Amino acid sequence: MKTRIAELRKKHKITQEELAMAVGVTRQTITSIEREKYTASLVLAYKIAKYFGTTIEDIFDFSEVEVEEIKK
Amino acid sequence: MMEFKQQLKRRIYLGGIYCVVVALLVILSRIFDAENMAFAFSLGFAIGIEFVAFYFIAKYRAALRDEKKLKLLYIEENDEREKHISYQIGRTGIVIILISLSAAMLITVHINQIVFFTLLAATLYTAVIIGILKIFYNKTI
Numbered sequence: 001m002k003t004r005i006a007e008l009r010k011k012h013k014i015t016q017e018e019l020a021m022a023v024g025v026t027r028q029t030i031t032s033i034e035r036e037k038y039t040a041s042l043v044l045a046y047k048i049a050k051y052f053g054t055t056i057e058d059i060f061d062f063s064e065v066e067v068e069e070i071k072k
Numbered sequence: 073m074m075e076f077k078q079q080l081k082r083r084i085y086l087g088g089i090y091c092v093v094v095a096l097l098v099i100l101s102r103i104f105d106a107e108n109m110a111f112a113f114s115l116g117f118a119i120g121i122e123f124v125a126f127y128f129i130a131k132y133r134a135a136l137r138d139e140k141k142l143k144l145l146y147i148e149e150n151d152e153r154e155k156h157i158s159y160q161i162g163r164t165g166i167v168i169i170l171i172s173l174s175a176a177m178l179i180t181v182h183i184n185q186i187v188f189f190t191l192l193a194a195t196l197y198t199a200v201i202i203g204i205l206k207i208f209y210n211k212t213i
Contacts, residue, residue: 024150
């Protein structure tokens with residue numbers, strides 16, 4: 001899944017290590033998420049979004065996630 | 073984090089008990105001159121594990137003295153990607169083990185019956201454990 005984590009880190013001048021420590025994961029996890037090799041859990045996505053003061057949708061790209069909407 | 077600290081203290085305590093028990097076994101083996109191969113192997117194995125226990129006791133004690141090390145250890149043990157990797161290893165590993173055991177069984181049935189029945193028992197045991205765990209996790213998760 002595409003994310004804006006690397007972009008936001010650069011904008012706020014934060015290293016992967018610092019972000020990892022702040023959200024309670026290893027640096028390798030942040031690397032994997034940035035490289036789109038691993039998809040963060042809902043809780044981790046929430047922590048990352050909260051850390052950057054934004055929403056999950058703003059950081060994670062859900063455009064490729066297919067979902068059927070309720071018929072009105 | 074307090075809960076994690078308590079958990080580490082429990083691990084240190086249990087590791088300590090293990091080390092004392094193994095040390096006593098070493099002393100007793102010297103006193104009673106237990107020299108048979110099976111006992112010597114078991115004791116050697118236990119001593120090997122004891123060295124691992126020493127390493128972890130030292131690591132946990134260091135973490136309990138330093139908040140930064142404690143947090144790093146907590147992250148190391150609770151990292152979600154690591155958990156995901158462990159889950160994948162378990163899932164893939166069990167399939168590989170079952171296939172390997174089955175293949176070995178099919179080969180040994182032509183060579184040695186004792187080995188064949190041992191492998192058959194191991195395969196059935198593995199399959200039963202998988203079944204039990206599947207039922208358990210289907211009910212609990």
